[in-house]
Amino acid sequence: METPLTKNIGPDKTPPNLEQYQANGGYRGARNALRSMLPNEVLEVIKQSNLRGRGGAGFPTGIKWSFVPMGETARHPKYLVVNADEMEPGTFKDRLLMEKDPHQLIEGMIISAYTLEADIGYIFIRGEYIESAQRLVEAVEECRAAGLLGKHILNSRFDFDIHVHTSAGRYICGEETALLNSLEGKRAIPRAKPPFPQVSGLWGKPTVVNNVETICNIPHILAHGADWFKSLSLTEDAGTKLYGVSGRVNAPGCWELPMGITAREIIDNYAGGMQDGYKLRGFLPGGGSTNFLTEQHLDLHMDYTAIGKAGSRLGTGTMIILDDQTCPVGMVKNLEHFFAQESCGWCTPCRDGLPWVEQILDDMEHGRGEPQDIDKLMRQTRLLGPGNTFCALAPGAMGPLESALRYFREDFEAHIRGKKCPWAAQV
């Protein structure tokens, strides 16, 4: 099993410096691209590879890039922004890539920027990821000194530099247009689309925003080719994927595995199965904004297509397990508290709807639930659903709620009927 993204990463391995990274095949993809390929040829390889965005939405990267104006008439500077604002609850994969192999991300950025004819790259990283930011700053400095960043990279005519931009903690910054406002030094409020960032992004210039893991795949695709990348996967969605498991399992963690491995294999073979005395009741397949799946879905392929068909999303690929000793209503309340707190407040359904949802769930947890509350929650999942809000935050927040009401409805009813949380004694 090939693990290109994590080949330099291991419990006993320190992050490779530039020399070590190059000794292990690093910057080969960048050399291939800059020395022997035109930007549109690189783009064609990325399109052929079927790489899909690893930030959660799964949009094909090559298609995203193809909307960027190219050539003489395109406005400059053009920007490449890496979304390293990993804050989806239950997600811990980009941290690993940045702390343990920072050069991989930088090489990916150099190739991506060459393809897009971008002039400046920003790594937008959440404020709490202090070690990640330090590692990246060090790696950028090494690259500048070695002629891998700056003017005439690798003696080509291509100029590109990278700055590490640290944020200060707000989930909405992960939304790409809110991220651009934040990067411009404003409150992180999403922008209307169109215009799309590829045409009018940072300071109105052409801008591409990609997730860390997405960009980390680029060097390997350029070094080994699109067919190789597709061959890594078990299904139609190409490549490997960083999968994670948290909750009451024996060995929570994050592993690079072939795209399309089943949830059961990940949980049993990598996460060590459920802890003694705990049974799996459900799981969020890819972070806090994905819909619950249950035991019947454990043998589905963990890829964008299969998980989408089952009514959820692959999201970030980091699963959160609901066990039988954890209250599903309490878990959903915890998630809605997060989303209510992290709403930017710009549009009314999200700003006012999410605290209302949290309040209803809190009432249920404290024995104040009313029989009509379930209908109220059901209505909210539609009012805050896709199409009714400015961005995807509130619809994402409704995913776990709507699916919990479907799969764990008897638990909601038990809270109301019994006038208490059945798990309360254990809390």
Add this chain to the structure above:
Amino acid sequence: MMEKLPVLSPEEIAEIESEASHYEQKQAASIEALKIVQKHRGWVSDESLKAAAELLEMSPAELDGVATFYNLIFRRPVGKKVVLLCDSVSCWIMGCDAIKDTLSEHLGIDYGETTADGEYTLLPVACQGACDRAPVMLVNGELETHLDADKIKQIIVRDN
């Protein structure tokens, strides 16, 4: 007449200007500027906010809008050590509510409060991206993982 003393130190100004040079517009360094002030002073007072806004060519109200938007900018004084306990979903499943009770009892403060000796401030924080090591907290930026009552008392040593 006495000359007006600059509110920000030459060091702070140099650091902010250096960050601002990375962007088309200085305002893009607003979060960095607030964090630089906070690194030197612990929090962002009205006076430092005004001075930073001037440096970044923003109105103070605009910069305050930024300062109050982000979770890690403090517009009120905080203790020497800020304890940020993750209360998001994986940490909640793994028992962060009990950790909160232990921390509160150990420090004698609730969320949003600072100990009387000015040493510790306790705040909740959203998912730290260390869910495989839950429950977790940050103490002045240091990630502390696999928390339980004993570990809390090892990390935070109190005389009382």
